[in-house]
Amino acid sequence: MYKYNKIIIRLSLKEDYTQTYDLIFNLVASSFLPKWVNRYLHCKQRQDSISEPQAFYNLNNDWSNQRIVEEINTSIDFCNQYERIFDRHLASIEDQDTLNYIHSVFELRHGQLDMWENDLLVNKFPELRKALSSINQAVHRAESHGRNPRIRCVWFDLPKTEKFTSEDYKLFTNQVDFGGIYTLYADVGKNLESLSTDNDTYHHDFVPNLHYSVDFVVNFYETSGIQEQKIHKEYLLNNLEYFKNIGYTAEDPRLTTGRIKLAQLEYKDKQTVLTNIANHNNIQDVILL
Secondary structure, three states: OOOOOEEEEEEEOOOOEEEEEEEEEEEOOOOOOHHHHHHHHHHHHHHOOOOOOOOEEEEOOOOOHHHHHHHHHHHHHHHEEEEOOOOOOOOOOOOOHHHHHHHHHHHHHHOOOOOOOHHHHHOHHHHHHHHHHHHHHHHHHHHHHHOOOOEEOOOOOOOOEEEEOHHHHHOOOOOOOOOOOEEOOOOOOOHHHHHHHHHOOOOEEEOOOOEEEEEEEEEOOEEEHHHHHHHHHHHHHHHHHHHHHHHOOOOOOOHHHHOOOEEEEEOOOHHHHHHHHOOOOOEEEEEEO
């Protein structure tokens, strides 16, 4: 039985680990919460580190459009030194077609969950694996630039072994609350939410929200989720034959969109929270109390 009531996300400066700011959240009780706490404790037991401690999206000035493009293209050039993996570069973060293509190469080289298909990546040149992961992260940053502000907390090394149950899917919501912590997509591929908005013709695999991990997102915006859910539903119905051909029905709970809410931020004023976050650029720790 878990015994925790709160979660603290401690932010800091990359340049000064002593300058910290704590975001304090109240955990939201649910039948799923003990499962997530189990993943958190397993991650701590393994001593896994946060994989992307600078995953701030539209909350500070660290990542300009140009920096995102340069990060992707530099990593592409690095990969192509060893093997010509990519045949194009990114000119603008507005070029969704090229972003889709670049992400599809990551999917292909990564393979199924917790696997890297190419021996070149796993054994001969493991630095390519790191470069491809950086590209994947930068693509998601590009797709999110100037949009909904959030912080992602991810631990890539923790094996993704646990799956949502039919009861878990009943807790999914498309609604987003300011300061809410939600489960994060933990599979490799494209889920229904992404396909319905990315117009992606390159993706190799449709993979719905199947696995969960300790990974989560903290959103600093709000929406009822009604419009988003409508878009997802329309996409599903318009492409129902495709989903049927790969083994899904329209009522399949695995096609449920959204996330499970895990916690809610304690705050008095939204702008004060946003201002304090803007003065930090590193996720130093995640603590359960």
